[in-house]
Amino acid sequence: MFVSYKWLEEYVDLDGMNPEILAEKITRSGIEVEGIEYKGEGIKGVVIGHVLEREQHPNADKLNKCLVDFGVDEPVQIICGAPNVDKGQKVAVATVGAVLPGNFKIKKAKLRGEASHGMICSLQELGIQGKLVPKEYAEGIFVFPSETETGTNALEKLALDDAVLELGLTPNRADAMNMLGVAYEVAAILGRKVKLPETSYQAGSEKAADYISVKVDDKEANPLYAAKMIKDVKIGPSPLWMQTKLINAGIRPHNNVVDITNFVLLEYGQPLHAFDYHRFGSKEVVIRKAFENETIVTLDEQERTLTHKHLVITNGSIPQAVAGVMGGAESEVREDTTMILLEAAYFNGQTVRQASKDFGLRSESSIRFEKGIDPARVLLAAERAADLISQYAGGVVLEGTVVEDHLDIKENTISLSTEKVTKVLGMSISQEEMVHIFEKLGFSVETSEVDLIVTVPSRRGDIAIEEDLIEEVARLYGYDNIPSTLPELTGFSGGLTSYQAKRRKVRRFLEGAGLSQAITYSLTNDKKATAFSLEKSFKTFLSLPMSEERSVLRQSLLPNLLDSVAYNLARQSDSVAFYEIGSVFYKVEEQTKPVEKEHVAGAVTGLWHKNLWQGEKKLVDFFVMKGLVEGLLEKLGIHEGIEFVQSERKELHPGRTANILYNGVLVGFIGQLHPFFEKELDLPETYIFELDLHELFALDVADITYTAIPRYPSVTRDIALVVSKEITSGQLEDVIKKAGGKLLNEVHVFDVYEGEHMEEGKKSVAFSLQYLNPEQTLTEEEVTEIHNQVLKALEDAYQAVLRG
Known part of the structure; x- marks a missing residue:
């Protein structure tokens, strides 16, 4: 989850806290911040410029000569190769002396004989990934809204003065997969209040129910489905502030309606989908399991073959979307769309996961349904999106919401023993401190002498048992504040097995x-x-x-x-x-x-x-x-x-x-x-x-013992034995060791020979034998006697003879 620092400030008063300090506090409370990206780091000298004139470069077909005003002194000439640059545009200009990503410095230059005092920049040249740039600007420069003030800081307008925190969320913390969820978490850590977005719009005179009805066939897979109707919509770009928020969150802007659904997805954690009502082809929405081998062409223009395991949104007969995964191409919002059917629903996570896996489609929506969304936010998110569409797409929201609701929204009520908290954490925390922690988290608490009755809001679906509450106490109290203690043990000492x-x-x-x-x-x-x-x-x-x-x-x-x-x-x-x-x-x-x-x-x-x-x-x-x-x-x-x-x-x-x-x-x-x-x-x-x-390891072996270096000299004898090729040196060595007895201290092979001077089927194996008596010096007679025993044993066992 990518969290914009500036966007987070809209919900929680961060009081100018350094992003590094905030990241440390979040990590210490249990959600790891894997990294911080400072957008626009190292970039300077980029301002908003106004293109006053544009004409063809006299010496180059693909270059343009532009006269640009950026609010200081006189307008300057800039040579630009972007195919979409034109008179009257507001653009990002890197002035002379500016620094772009990669420490690229802008200097005065001459391009094909014409002076250029700066550079008109594309978003890619300002460090934004190409996959996040709006498609209409993918091959050229980005054009700012006409009301953008000339000479102002372009990085601020593009939210490139922001810091983005990357949260490494564990599967149980689905509540933090949206800005409001992160805001609740940060507010609890800092002891602040959450400022929720306000929704207010003037509903039209017509009723949504006159245009659409909703029927859910599989209530287990889809216990709640809501539809809102919005007419007189004008499709166009979304406001720049919204586009930059989406880009910083890793989502490419498309148009105002689609961007608003994505914005609300990131804000509330509630996936939404907008259908073109006139292309939807019916006045009824029917949610059912797909028929075997039924097909749908999804927004990525791929035809998908459905099975009875897949939940689909239909117009009563034809599938228009795969529930929770992706919409259909037939009813997508296009430039000529004027009426919107806005969907907000609660889909079963396993059902969405099945379709996502089968089709190899893992979207921002499907991820959230799989992990679990807050059922209490489904209708709130629909209202928020309707409000934004009325503001930024000129839409008229029809009165009412068409809903089929079989969802029983329950808040978990858990009894917590204060004595158990002390026992599990190994320290004493006062009941007042526990109550304060739960209230910071937005939980309601009733107290008695020894127990707390805690009611957990539906957004925290990960909290179900007493131990979950103890974990919340520990992490908000601060793991670093829990004292280190050694266990009290008697009659026990540590060690390896x-x-x-x-x-x-x-x-x-x-x-x-x-x-x-x-x-x-x-x-x-x-x-x-x-x-x-x-x-x-x-x-x-x-x-x-x-x-x-x-x-x-x-x-x-x-x-x-x-x-x-x-x-x-x-x-x-x-x-x-x-x-x-x-x-x-x-x-x-x-x-x-x-x-x-x-x-x-x-x-x-x-x-x-x-x-x-x-x-x-x-x-x-x-x-x-x-x-x-x-x-x-x-x-x-x-x-x-x-x-x-x-x-x-x-x-x-x-x-x-x-x-x-x-x-x-x-x-x-x-x-x-x-x-x-x-x-x-x-x-x-x-x-x-x-x-x-x-x-x-299971063998019962004697402990390794060490002996003193011998005081008496050893005697070494070398022998070369002629034996059959089939006999291994290991077999010969075993015989030597047995025959040599205690006085044979060491034996090893130092040569094996098979060649033209050797009898057919024979080979020569040479050993070095070391004899030693640790108690006294060996005599020549003793060594000879033992050595002859060895040779005799070799002859008896393998017909070995000394090589002449």
């Missing part, structure tokens, strides 16, 4: 390793839902998804994480390293609720590290990622029982993939993304992993 501590370890380790945390949607599309899944599971579909791309609960973190990697690479990031800790959802049986489990996943591509001053670069590879996962598991205290087993997954590279098992149970996987998926996502070599934290 074991699960939380482990999750924090995971996060710290991965961030310490150089990965950045990503947070992605838990929802994905049907195609990606089962990709990379650790378990077989049925898909979990949303009943009412916002889009197809966010319609299924994910079974892996990786699809959305890889999208984030691709997004960043597409924006000139050559290396990306992301991780995510989040929930995945599995469903064992199709008709059951999904089970939520926490996983961690990582995706790394590009350079793992680079030392440019040393000319060193290292690309990420499988072993970098494996080392990362091993380090993470070690940080969690999971040393024994973990195996990396070569495997195949359709999403991963066939030769660079491993399942991660704990005591034979699958707890994750690691590998390179399959080249097909890399190409699909436009990624270079990318390495990924995913672990089931739900399983890993």
Whole structure:
């Protein structure tokens, strides 16, 4: 909701308060002011000029030579390229020395040999968006009313000296989607009174009921419909003050009648619609549900096919408007319109929402009906619009309003315990203070010793229960004024649970390793839902998804994480390293609720590290990622029982993939993304992993212990084994560790060779073995004995022989 500061001043005395201070007060009371736009900021030197003469530029077909008076000294010559500039017009002139948006400074100039002392400005050149400029001035300069005084400040006339506050309204605060609603809120905050607009017009001698009747077939969808008749209307521009208010609120001016309905919409929050009575085609208004496959051409000139779910305004037979959404083109107000049928109604929000969603039409009217309008303002808004049409369109308002009313307007009466207010807020507020707050809000209050009986006006439909009133007390009293207190607890000390501590370890380790945390949607599309899944599971579909791309609960973190990697690479990031800790959802049986489990996943591509001053670069590879996962598991205290087993997954590279098992149970996987998926996502070599934290955190592992640095020297022996190609280094390593016993301190692979000097079907795997006795120095005999045991065990298990 855009709120003009100057327009708001018409309803509440702001006493010259700085817009920044006002915005802070509104935000602190519960409605966030997301920003303030100072219209015309940085613009100066723009005045109203009077074009005294206009003639064709002698040297340019598309330029005009104008003599312009702007109230100071002698008239000056200005060269203007606008096609609609003409003699006698009042226009916005940027004088020499003026500054326009973008810090564009106006200087004396010569255009095709003719001097130009200023610039005649269009609204776009003054910073107004093109989509908000009236259509007749979209391709040229704006022409002010002839009575506008020459030489006056053009920014003031265009309301470009205003500040516009943008309110970020939550769905429950529909009451603030109009100027009066904001005025009530600001008046309560400042302790001021609201000045309501006055309505007064002289009704004509004829009666509206002689021209129109109203019949509502679906009283639930439309409990109140009112029609006013206005004749002798003259269609033309609306007054400049109204046009500028609409522009500052983000609405394009059209003509006086349409602008008045939009003005009242913004002022009262009540949508209205004006029909051309002579084009309406009947003396009766019938509101009903549409017939199946019935059609209407709406104001945007699109033909819409209706269903029985849509409520329409008809002339007894043909639809003339989709209720609450958009009018029909057939009966729209045009330049030759002379008689108006003015509609003011209360439509069911769900019915309007259905039509708005089906047609992809979300208008200012439909938004307000969906959120909820004040039923008490429906007829007041109709009277306000009729008054304005009589003033600014010369219309004669016929006597009376034709109404079909089945709307029961109730004001909520709620009993509030003062003791409960104290308990919920954790502080004592006097009953007198509570009464004062409710009265500032415009609520009526009856008091007793311990309770308040509060009657809430219909404009505040969000207040229905006792807790709502407590919230009103808190926010108007001031959240900052509520004291901070610590809870009184005995025999309790705070701390992380074991699960939380482990999750924090995971996060710290991965961030310490150089990965950045990503947070992605838990929802994905049907195609990606089962990709990379650790378990077989049925898909979990949303009943009412916002889009197809966010319609299924994910079974892996990786699809959305890889999208984030691709997004960043597409924006000139050559290396990306992301991780995510989040929930995945599995469903064992199709008709059951999904089970939520926490996983961690990582995706790394590009350079793992680079030392440019040393000319060193290292690309990420499988072993970098494996080392990362091993380090993470070690940080969690999971040393024994973990195996990396070569495997195949359709999403991963066939030769660079491993399942991660704990005591034979699958707890994750690691590998390179399959080249097909890399190409699909436009990624270079990318390495990924995913672990089931739900399983890993549940393991009962011993605490990490640290040992002193050994005092005695170690002995290192290297061996190169010739084995069958099918045997993995991990299998050999397991045998070495078992045979080496307690004295084998460390073992790792440092070379694998397959080549022309190797027997067919064989390979050479080289290990480095470190022996250590923490109690004493090892002797050569001890090392030899253990080493021979290792070689014997390898020969027995896999027929491994030392490479000669």
